[in-house]
Amino acid sequence: MDVRRITANPRPARSRRVVAKKRPREGVDGFVNTVKKIQRREICSKRGRAFRVSDVQERFRNIRLQEEYDSHDPKGHQNTVLPFLKRRSKIIEIVAAHDTIFALAQSGVCVAFSRETNKRICFLNISPDEVIRSLFYNKNNDSLITVSVYAADSFTSLKCRTTRIEYIKRGQPEAGFALFESESLKWPGFVEFDDVNGKVLTFSEQDSIYKVFDLKNYTMLFSISDKNVQEIKISPGIMLLIYNKSSGHVPLKILSIEDGTVLKSFNHLLHRHKKVEFIEQFNEKLLVKQENENLQILDVRNSELIEVNKAEFKTPSAFIFLYEKQLFLTFRNRTVAVWNFKGQLVTSFEDHLLWHPDCNTNILHITSNQDLIVSYCKSGSDDPLTDGNAGSINISNILTGKCLAKVTATNNLPINECNCSNNNSARCKCNSRRQISSSVTEALEDITALFYDETRNEIYTGNKFGLIHVWSN
DSSP states (O other), rough: EEEEEEEEOSOOOOOOOOEEOOOOOOHHHHHHHHHHHHHSSSOOOTOOOOOOOOHHHHHHTTTTTEEEEEOHHHOOOOOOOGGGGSSSOOOEEEEEEEEEEEEETTSSOOOETTTOOOOOEESSSSSTTEEEEEEEEEETTTEEEEEEEEGGGOBBBEEEEEEHHHHHHOGGGGOOEEEEEEEOOOOTOEEETTTTTEEEEEEEETTTTTEEETTTTTOOOEEETTEEEEEEEEEETTEEEEEEEHHHHHHHHETTTTOOOEEEEEEEEOOOOOOOOEEEEEEEEEEEEESSEEEEETTTTEEEEEEEEETTTTSSSSSEEEETTEEEEEETTTEEEETTSSSOOEEEESSSOOOOOOOOOOEEEETTTTTEEEEEOOOOOOOOSOOOOOOEEEEEEETTTTTEEEEEEEEEEOOOOOTTTTTTSSTTSSSSSSOOSSSSHTBBBSSEEEEEEEETTTTEEETTEEEEEEEOO
C-alpha cells in the first residue's frame, strides 16, 4: 500500500509516507452501478471485495486469537555476531504474502513464518552483521525487498536485496541478489519504494543525484542532478520537485515519473518569514501549509486556489492519500479525519482513538478498495491513561466513520475455549487447537505493528515482546 522512504541515518527517526493502493477502474459509471446492484443481492464471499456493513460485521464477528509466533530465538540466530540481535525486541513491521508472514523486530532481526505449518521458516538476515531496517513486498515480481545496514561500515549505508517469495518459502533467503549496488546510500541518502507507480527513487548525497528505477526489473529510467532540489514528492504518474525557498516563493516542477519530462514549472508564493510545515502533491492538487497560516489547496492546472481556515485544519503528523476515492486521511493527536480536496471535512471517526500518540502508520491498514481502516485503538475510553494496557483492534468505515467491528479482550474467547455447537464432540476441531502462552488480553497489550491480509481475512499483530499473533475466524 505504499510509498515508503528509508533513510540512511545511523540513528534513524524513520521517515515514511504511506499511500493507499490504487484499484483499477472497473468501467463506465453505468456498468459499475449495475455490478454494485448485483453485488448487493449476493452474499459476500470470504475473499470478495464488496464490503457492505453487514458483510464486514459478519466477516469479523467470530475473529479469534488463533496462533502465536515468536521472533526471538533463545539460542540466538546462529550466524549473528552482533549481541543486540540476540536480544528480545519489539516488532516494528509486518508484511504478508502467499501464506507467509514476515516480521521485523526493532533490533534488525527479520523472521519468516508459514501459515500453512505455523512454524518459523527462516531468518532473513543472511550476513553475520546485517541489521534489517525495512521490508517491502514487490508485487511486480513476487519478491521481498529488504533494506539493511551493516556493522562493517558503522551502519551508515543502506543496502537493498531482493528475494523471490518462493525461495524464502523453501528456506533459502540467500538465493536473492543485491540491488542498486552502484548507488552510495549513505546518510542523508535514501531509497523510496513507490507501489502505486511501480518505481524506486534513490538519492545519493555523495553526488547529489536522484535516480528513478523500474520496480519490475530494477532498470534505471532517468536521473535528476540538481543541488537546489530540497524534496521530491511522488503521486500517480508524476513527481513534484520542491526547490530551496527563495525570497517570497518556492520554485516547483512537475515531472513525468516515466521518463523525467518536465510537465510544468511554476513558483508558489509564500509568506517570507513563516516556516513551511508541509508541501504535498496529490495528482493535480498541491497542498501547502505554513506555520500559523491557512491550508492552501492549489489546482496546478488552472491555478485555482482554495484556503482552509487554520482553526479548522491543524497540521497533521501524517497523511494517507486515497487515490481511488479522491480523498485524504490526516492523523493528529491519536485521531483520524477524512478530507476532500475542496478543503471539507468528510469524516470524523467514532470510537477510534489510536493507541500510539505518534500516529505510527505501521499499526494500521487500509484495505485495497479504500473503504476500511483496521487499526489498533484505545479500548472504550477517551482517556489514554485510564483503561489499562489492553487495546482493541477496530475495523471502521472510512466514508462514514462508523466502527463496524472490534476485537477486544471481552469479546474474544481464549484459544483453548470453544463456542461452536460441536463443543466436546468428536467433530469439533476447536479443541485440537494448541494452547498459546499469551492470553487474549496479553495479546492486545502494547501492539507495535499490524497487518491485515485481505486474501486470508486474517489480522496479524506484533508486540513489544517480539511475539506475533494471528487473529482469524
